[in-house]
Amino acid sequence: MSLLIGSITIGLILALLALGIFISFRIFNFPDMTAEGSFTCGAATGASLIVAGMNPLLACLIAFIVGMLAGATTGVIHTHFKINPLLAGILVMTALYSVNLHIMGKSNMPLLNETTVFSWIERFSSSVSGPDAVSNLLGWEVNTRNLWVLLFCVLSVAAFSFILFWFFRTNIGTAMRATGNNDQMIRALGVNTKVMIIIGTALSNGFVALAGALLAQYQGFADVQMGIGMMVWGLASVIIGEAIINDNSLGAVILGAVIGSVLFRLLVAIALRWGLNPNDLKIITALFVFVALILPTLMSNRKPTYKRKVNA
Amino acid sequence: MLKIDNIQKTFNVGTVNEVKALENISIEVEESSWVCVLGTNGSGKSTILNAIAGSFPIDEGTITLNGVDITKWSENNRAKYIGRVFQNPFSGTAPGMSIQENLALALKRGKRRGLGWGLPSSLIADLKKIVAPLNMGLEERLDSPIGKLSGGQRQALTVLMATAVKPQLLLLDEHTAALDPKTAAKVIELTQQIVNRDKLTTLMVTHSMQQAVSLGDRIIMMHHGKVAYDFKGEEKKRLKVNDLLSLFDEIRRKDMIDPAVAKLLQEYYV
Ligand SMILES: Nc1ncnc2c1ncn2[C@@H]1O[C@H](COP(=O)(O)OP(=O)(O)OP(=O)(O)O)[C@@H](O)[C@H]1O
Ligand SMILES: [Mg+2]
Numbered sequence: 001m002s003l004l005i006g007s008i009t010i011g012l013i014l015a016l017l018a019l020g021i022f023i024s025f026r027i028f029n030f031p032d033m034t035a036e037g038s039f040t041c042g043a044a045t046g047a048s049l050i051v052a053g054m055n056p057l058l059a060c061l062i063a064f065i066v067g068m069l070a071g072a073t074t075g076v077i078h079t080h081f082k083i084n085p086l087l088a089g090i091l092v093m094t095a096l097y098s099v100n101l102h103i104m105g106k107s108n109m110p111l112l113n114e115t116t117v118f119s120w121i122e123r124f125s126s127s128v129s130g131p132d133a134v135s136n137l138l139g140w141e142v143n144t145r146n147l148w149v150l151l152f153c154v155l156s157v158a159a160f161s162f163i164l165f166w167f168f169r170t171n172i173g174t175a176m177r178a179t180g181n182n183d184q185m186i187r188a189l190g191v192n193t194k195v196m197i198i199i200g201t202a203l204s205n206g207f208v209a210l211a212g213a214l215l216a217q218y219q220g221f222a223d224v225q226m227g228i229g230m231m232v233w234g235l236a237s238v239i240i241g242e243a244i245i246n247d248n249s250l251g252a253v254i255l256g257a258v259i260g261s262v263l264f265r266l267l268v269a270i271a272l273r274w275g276l277n278p279n280d281l282k283i284i285t286a287l288f289v290f291v292a293l294i295l296p297t298l299m300s301n302r303k304p305t306y307k308r309k310v311n312a
Numbered sequence: 313m314l315k316i317d318n319i320q321k322t323f324n325v326g327t328v329n330e331v332k333a334l335e336n337i338s339i340e341v342e343e344s345s346w347v348c349v350l351g352t353n354g355s356g357k358s359t360i361l362n363a364i365a366g367s368f369p370i371d372e373g374t375i376t377l378n379g380v381d382i383t384k385w386s387e388n389n390r391a392k393y394i395g396r397v398f399q400n401p402f403s404g405t406a407p408g409m410s411i412q413e414n415l416a417l418a419l420k421r422g423k424r425r426g427l428g429w430g431l432p433s434s435l436i437a438d439l440k441k442i443v444a445p446l447n448m449g450l451e452e453r454l455d456s457p458i459g460k461l462s463g464g465q466r467q468a469l470t471v472l473m474a475t476a477v478k479p480q481l482l483l484l485d486e487h488t489a490a491l492d493p494k495t496a497a498k499v500i501e502l503t504q505q506i507v508n509r510d511k512l513t514t515l516m517v518t519h520s521m522q523q524a525v526s527l528g529d530r531i532i533m534m535h536h537g538k539v540a541y542d543f544k545g546e547e548k549k550r551l552k553v554n555d556l557l558s559l560f561d562e563i564r565r566k567d568m569i570d571p572a573v574a575k576l577l578q579e580y581y582v
Contacts, residue, residue, distance in 0.1 A: 167427075171420060174409075174430035178417055181406035188365070188404070189473070190391035190422040248408070248457075 003269060005146050011265030012153035013214045014233065018241070018261040019164055019254065020207030021234030026253065027168075028180040028200055033089030033231055035208045037096030038070040040227035042209025044103040047111055047222035056117045060213045067209020068202040070096060075198030093227075100224050107224040109216075116217035121148050149218075156214075160207070161254050167203075168250055176200055177250075208234075229282045232289050237261035239292040313513050314341040314364070314481055319373030321356075321363055321537075333359040334370070335537040344511040346528030348518055350556065352563065355534040357517040358399070361483045364515070366390040378480055392422030395474030395512075397467070397487040404470030407459030411450060411469065414458050415439045418473035442472055446502070464495030468502055475506050482507065484516040488523075500527070521553045531556075535563050 017039060024032035042063040049059035070092055077088040101107065125133070125145040133144040167173045178186040179196040187193050208230070216222035240263055241256025268285075272278060321334040333356045341347055351357045363370050366387035374383045382390055398404050405414050416431050416439070440451040446468055450461075458466060467487060474482060484503065488496035500523060507514050518524055524531050531548055533541040533556075540563060543551055 169430050170427045171425035171430045172427060174413055174417060175420075175425050178406045178409060178413075181408045182403070184398070184403050185406055186417065187388050188391055188396045188398075189417055189420070190388050191425065192386070192388045 002142055002146060003273070004266070005142060005150055007265050007269040008262055009146070009150050009153050010215070010218065011262030012150075012157045012258070013211055013218060014237065014265060015157050015258040015261035016160060016207050016211035016214070017230060017234045018237035018257040019160065020204045020211070021231065022238050022253065022257045023164075023200055023204035023207070025235060025238060026180075027177055028085075028197060030085040031089075031231060031235065032071075032074065032201060032204060033086060034071055034074040034092045034096075034201065034205050035089075035231045035234060036227040036229070037093035037100070038067040038205040038209045038227075039212040039230045040100045040222070040224060041070055041096050041103070042067050042212030043216035043222035043226055044100045044109070044212075044224070045209070046213030047109045047216050048103050048105075050111060050114050050116060050217070051109065056115060056120065056217065060117065060210060063213035064206045064210045067212075068206035070209070071205025072198050072202040074205070075194075075201035078201075079194035079197050097224070104222060104224065109222045110220065111217060111222070112220045117152070117214065118149060118217055121145070121152055124148065157258055160210075161258055164207075165251055165254050172196075172199075229285060232282075232285055233264070234261075236285055236289050236292070237264050239289065240264055243292070313343040313345070313378060314339075314515075315374075315376040316340070316360075316364070317374045317376070319360075319363060319375065320371045321359055321368070322371055332537050334363065337373075337537070337539060339532065339539065339542075341513060341515065341530075344513055345530055346507060346512075346514040346516065347530045347532055348516050348524040348528045349532050349534060350518065350521070350524050351534035351540075352560070356537040357534055358485055359537075360534070361396075361485050361515060361517060364390075364481070365394055365396055365483055393480040394483060395421070395477075395479030395481070396483045397470045397474050397485065399486040399489055401463035401467040401470070401490055404473065405458045405466050408457060410455045411443070411458050411461075412436065412439050412454040414469065415442060415454075415473060415476065418476040421477045421479075423477075442476065443469070446472070462495075464491050464499065467491060467495075467499050471499060471503055471506065475510065475512065478510050478512070480513065482512045482514040484514065484518075486517050486519060489519055521556045524556065525551055525553050533559060533563075 017035070021032070021035060024030060024035070045066045046056075046059045046063040049062060050056050074085070074088045074092045077083050077091060078085045083091075122145050125148045129135075129144045134141050135144045135147055137147065168177055175186060175191045176196045176199065179191065179193045179200070183193045186196075212227065215226070237260040238257045239260065241258070241260025242253065244259060244263070245252045245256035247253075268281065271284070272281075276284070316337060316339045319334055319337050320332075323329070323331045323333055337360065349357050349360070362368060364375055366382070366385055366389075370383070374381055376382065377390075377393055396404070406417070412431060416435060419435075436454065439454060443450040443454070448465055448468070450465070450469070458469065461469070467490075471487070487503070488499050491499060504527065506512070514528070516523075516528065529544065529548060531541070531543045531551065532539055541559060
């Protein structure tokens, strides 16, 4: 049961990553590789600031802003220097690797004895229900502290999802969605699509960096390698969410990304429990996304054959 | 109103594909005038509209709109004053977004877009009023994605969107060419209604001589990036489809002979 709660918690933290990927991949239609760098960058920034004694929430906010800067850089490289967005992302991701090492000063930064968002929750839980308290959840014994952590994650993700939903329904957010949908049209309606793309990639990577900062605090360390594969991980979450929700409205897609992230994390936890070699995790994720991406084409290719048979 | 002064545009400069799409073109369009632009394929009709709209920078010359030199303005800044409908019915609308969202976006053309709600419920009634005259029943399905509509419906909506905020200049690039004749006639009727109602200054590229003859108050015929003919006032009113056809024939005949020879011939006979 505690494994389950742990997986859901990590799934929720990574839901912020999925929301970031949702912005680049679904609103602007390009896979933004910057995410791999900005995820680590958020973790590194958050961890270093916390080690330096900063309030962990403030550290998260600064991680968010640093992620936005990284994303804006990709946006500027793409829009002003006319570089393919995928390549622009790869350039910034590569550069961020060095930046992240400089931020931390080493490749791994432990946070075990630092004041993090989660150590705050732990202290709060001890003061409310006593240390090592155990709660009864649907007949299972669970550590009360973990439930508070879970609640915190649920509330934060709900808040950020709502902010995103609200933003994309404002005038500027609607113009941003139109930029990804038909840039020629929205330019003819007076919108500077370059600015929209820069704000969009900035927002996307802000979310990704925040996910990194929170995950570092949850797992107790930041590592310069922790961003590897995160873009595809986020994609998998978004795709699972879409398959489950099966509705294209904005709210549904955002909710889908969150649910997809949690489910994907659970699937991975179960697979690992059943003996999946952790080294194989990335290839399985990549295969999964590959299948999910070609599935719609495969299905629509099959339909006509079926029809032809019926007609014949 | 609109003053195009000596503009030039060459594509693919310095390559084998170099095209002089616009060569020293100067046109002055008066307020509330409706100009039909005719011309053979590749004569530069779309290019001149794109140059005015700012889709690309021009090489030489200036473009002035209402006394303001907009030559160096970005496309999106010019959109504040210019409404556009494209030839491709899919170009003017965002397919994944609803009819109402598309219309709401158009109502903000050239205005500041901030953090206000993009689709306030108070707006829906206005949007219904905007689409109701189309008689397409769209007011009942404002929330369905625009991508589900037919090309004709989308083009009609694009005309509404381009004019929802009154533009100083309306640019129509063969906006009925991709539609079947019946739908094309409807979209033209709608265009005519709106242009006449708001007295819009309009530049309309068309392939249809019939449209050119029956609509507007001026015909500009382009050829090889230049203005070949320009008919206004009474002259334009007297023009018939047959006159235009024979002009096209003449252009084609001139094309058959080498330009240098043509010049010689002209010197001898004219
Ligand atoms: N973006 C571009 N890049 C390169 N060449 C271009 C570009 N746009 C137009 N051209 C060339 O400029 C010339 C004029 O093209 P334009 O599209 O203005 O013609 P048009 O009069 O609109 O023709 P049509 O009736 O076929 O629409 C053509 O030779 C075309 O190939
Ligand atoms: Mg054209």
